[in-house]
Amino acid sequence: MAPAPDRSRVKAQLAKTRATLATAGIPYAWLDAEILVAHVLQSSRERLHSHPERLLTASQRRRLSRLTARRAARVPVPYLTGEREFYGHMLTVTPGLRTHPAARRIIDLGTGSGAVAIAVAKAAPRVRIVARDVSAPALRVAARNIARFRLRGRITTVKGDLLRGALPADLILANLPYISEAQRRVRPRELKYEPALALDGGGDGLSLIRTALTLAPAVVKPGGALLFECDPAQTRRLVRLALRQWPSAGVTVHKDLARRDRVVRIQT
Known part of the structure; x- marks a missing residue:
């Protein structure tokens, strides 16, 4: 069953990613969450906040979940995104x-x-x-x-x-x-x-x-x-x-x- 639309939106995915990273003890979890979500969407961090209603596709959500798990395992963000903010x-x-x-x-x-x-x-x-x-x-x-x-x-x-x-x-x-x-x-x-x-x-x-x-x-x-x-x-x-x-x-x-x-x- 597909998740409810609200749970697929940028705002909800940011909150979920941030919470997962914070629970894993990642410093500045909010920043890493923004970088990962922006990377998956091929967007800027600024656009995440100006368009919090944007929906992530199922494929994008799966990719974000994989990246979040790897970051929670302490893989550095640049290794996940191929770039440094x-x-x-x-x-x-x-x-x-x-x-x-x-x-x-x-x-x-x-x-x-x-x-x-x-x-x-x-x-x-x-x-x-x-x-x-x-x-x-x-x-x-x-x-x-x-x-x-x-x-x-x-x-x-x-x-x-x-x-x-x-x-x-x-x-x-x-x-x-x-x-x-x-x-x-x-x-x-x-x-x-x-x-x-x-x-x-x-x-x-x-x-x-x-x-x-x-x-x-x-x-x-x-x-x-x-x-x-x-x-x-x-x-x-x-x-x-x-x-x-x-x-x-x-x-x-x-x-x-x-x-x-x-x-x-x-x-x-």
Whole structure:
């Protein structure tokens, strides 16, 4: 028997998914629920709230149920959807990308699957991006994704150790490992899905970020900017590190979709 229409609507499915994830102890269950429902509907999170009466088909409900069960088992959301909601937020704190009259050069540091580079390239047609990573397997995945979006003419993949040997850039977007030893001990279920190389931020989680900040002055152009993703508990330390490197820089902290401090922006 088909479920009653009200139970098939977006509003009801959001509530059901949120409750399931909350019962499983998933932090920010409301946010994950919105991401999963939006993914199944191939919609935006905003449209979920503007059209709560929309019906999910039986196939969509089954798919949502499977994704919810996997998230409840601690499979990370990006592994379920193939994308990260936070990437859109990175664009909103990077002014001038769309309107700058000349092609700007951007480094996506720690590109992984290439999602940040692809999102920026799609949003800002004038930019040229170098997607850097130390992991050859990650770069192969990034290259496939870049080709799928037909962006090979604008995004170049480079295997490199942080910013060593990098050419000058107007903007550096850094998504480096920032998981500390303590976090790896207390969050083993989610972290088991990630390659060790993509996680290890050293004792305090800032080891690679600290090194990147040391190398960055030789790479970022005068008046350029850097954005570093980090753990909310690390933002104050990261701000201090940034000001130590650029005492007169404008340093701001920006929140993610769960309203947690997540990105430190450095305007040199």
